[in-house]
Amino acid sequence: MALKKVFFSLPVCSSRWISTSCSRSAGFQGSKANIPLEMKLRMIERKKRRVEKLSKQPLAFIPITDFFIPYSWKMDKRARSKLEISEEEEDKRVLLEKEWARKTFRSRKQESWKIKLLLRHQQRALEELRQESEKLYNAALQCEDLSIPFTCRGPVQSTPLEGYLPPLGGYEHTDPLFSKDDLSLPEV
Amino acid sequence: MSLSCTWHLWEKSFRVGKCLPAISNSLRHYRNRPTHNIGRMHGLEKPKPPPVRKKEVGTWKPEEYKAVKENHLDALNFIVSGYDIVLVEQYAKFVHQLMIKFKQNILEVYALPSSNAVVKKMLGADQRLLKAMTPEIELTMYKRIIQVKDMPSQTYPILLQTLMHYIPQSITLKVDKHNEEQHLSRYQYRVELAEEKAMLQQLYDSR
Numbered sequence: 001m002a003l004k005k006v007f008f009s010l011p012v013c014s015s016r017w018i019s020t021s022c023s024r025s026a027g028f029q030g031s032k033a034n035i036p037l038e039m040k041l042r043m044i045e046r047k048k049r050r051v052e053k054l055s056k057q058p059l060a061f062i063p064i065t066d067f068f069i070p071y072s073w074k075m076d077k078r079a080r081s082k083l084e085i086s087e088e089e090e091d092k093r094v095l096l097e098k099e100w101a102r103k104t105f106r107s108r109k110q111e112s113w114k115i116k117l118l119l120r121h122q123q124r125a126l127e128e129l130r131q132e133s134e135k136l137y138n139a140a141l142q143c144e145d146l147s148i149p150f151t152c153r154g155p156v157q158s159t160p161l162e163g164y165l166p167p168l169g170g171y172e173h174t175d176p177l178f179s180k181d182d183l184s185l186p187e188v
Numbered sequence: 189m190s191l192s193c194t195w196h197l198w199e200k201s202f203r204v205g206k207c208l209p210a211i212s213n214s215l216r217h218y219r220n221r222p223t224h225n226i227g228r229m230h231g232l233e234k235p236k237p238p239p240v241r242k243k244e245v246g247t248w249k250p251e252e253y254k255a256v257k258e259n260h261l262d263a264l265n266f267i268v269s270g271y272d273i274v275l276v277e278q279y280a281k282f283v284h285q286l287m288i289k290f291k292q293n294i295l296e297v298y299a300l301p302s303s304n305a306v307v308k309k310m311l312g313a314d315q316r317l318l319k320a321m322t323p324e325i326e327l328t329m330y331k332r333i334i335q336v337k338d339m340p341s342q343t344y345p346i347l348l349q350t351l352m353h354y355i356p357q358s359i360t361l362k363v364d365k366h367n368e369e370q371h372l373s374r375y376q377y378r379v380e381l382a383e384e385k386a387m388l389q390q391l392y393d394s395r
Contacts, residue, residue: 037395040391040394040395043391044388044391044392047384047387047388047391048388050384051381051384051385051388054378054380054381054384055381056243057378058242058243058244058245058246059245059246059247059372059375059376059378060246060375060376061374061375061376062301062374062375062376063301064299064301064302065301065302066273066299066302066328066330111350112289115346115350118346119343119346122342122346126342138259140342141259141341141342142259142341143259143260143261143341146261146341146344146345147348148261148264148363148364148365149362149363149364149365150348150361150362150363150364151360151361151362151363152348152351152352152355152360152361152362153355153359153360153361154270154355154356154357154358154359154360154361155355155357156357156358157357157358167309167310168309168310169307169308169309169310169321169324170308170310170318170321171305171306171307171308172305172306172308172318172319172323173303173304173305173306174303174304174305174306175303176300176301176302176303177301178301178376178377179301179373179376179377180377181377181379181382183379
């Protein structure tokens with residue numbers, strides 16, 4: 001009783017007190033080799049419930065770090081020196097831009113026209129096919145023969161050099177952040 | 189206001205001051221009536237879909253990605269990937285605009301998390317293993333996905349042709365069906381859940 005009085009009179013916050021007594025939920029402390037079947041079944045039930053509870057939690061997106069800028073870049077005052085262009089040069093550049101705009105507009109228009117023509121021809125061909133036979137028409141519209149797992153690689157800027165010996169080395173590919181278990185120990 | 193009433197007002201205003209009356213033809217406003225804005229067509233808002241419930245974020249719903257009409261393709265993923273982010277973004281924008289032009293049903297346009305490729309050089313005889321080599325440069329692979337649904341099977345080859353024509357340097361375009369694996373690659377790996385599942389499997393095996 002006297003101890004209790006002392007505790008209440010001390011001006012200390014309750015979260016600092018650590019209990020050294022044994023807790024109720026310490027778990028099974030014996031060896032896990034020979035556990036009675038009943039206990040095992042109970043453990044299985046508990047684990048199942050825990051797994052269900054965890055799997056109900058909503059998934060979190062992996063953050064997209066594509067546009068993260070290093071902090072050091074923001075601290076220094078980094079600015080390009082101003083280029084001084086003569087009026088003639090500026091006029092030349094503007095006229096070149098306009099010429100380019102005209103060219104791209106014309107080529108885009110031509111390409112969209114070609115695509116429309118293609119679609120029109122395709123539609124007409126399908127209609128003709130339908131008039132010939134319904135079976136062939138249905139077969140032509142099937143989705144199975146299309147190249148669905150399709151890959152296409154863009155061109156490379158330069159051709160391979162003749163007689164060039166590349167240095168010895170390799171590539172190490174890493175997985176994206178938070179996509180795997182990083183806490184597990186790496187292979188030695 | 190009846191028609192005859194307005195006509196009298198007009199007559200009076202012309203006779204008196206030779207000017208138009210201040211009251212215009214206000215037969216159709218009725219702002220206090222429930223029929224206000226009855227013929228209005230501009231400024232209409234589309235009904236918004238209900239917000240995704242927190243519990244259902246990330247759940248795999250295969251019905252959403254199946255084609256509605258016959259001879260139309262299921263949800264396709266157009267994956268644009270490359271090491272140059274400027275080109276990746278520009279080409280992804282091009283693909284998106286092309287889909288809009290062809291009036292396709294675009295489900296989503298999103299970015300996948302980026303992965304790194306470390307280029308390593310072997311500078312000495314003691315650096316025979318990949319881990320021991322000195323890293324030279326770290327390149328990030330950027331990915332953008334355009335998800336399209338219900339594409340007619342006859343427009344698919346035409347779209348592919350145009351995309352192949354315009355693909356820039358060092359960019360890879362991959363077209364694939366959308367499945368659960370690709371869907372889950374956007375989300376974080378749940379460490380706790382995997383551990384608990386492994387423990388459960390152990391208990392099952394030890395029975």
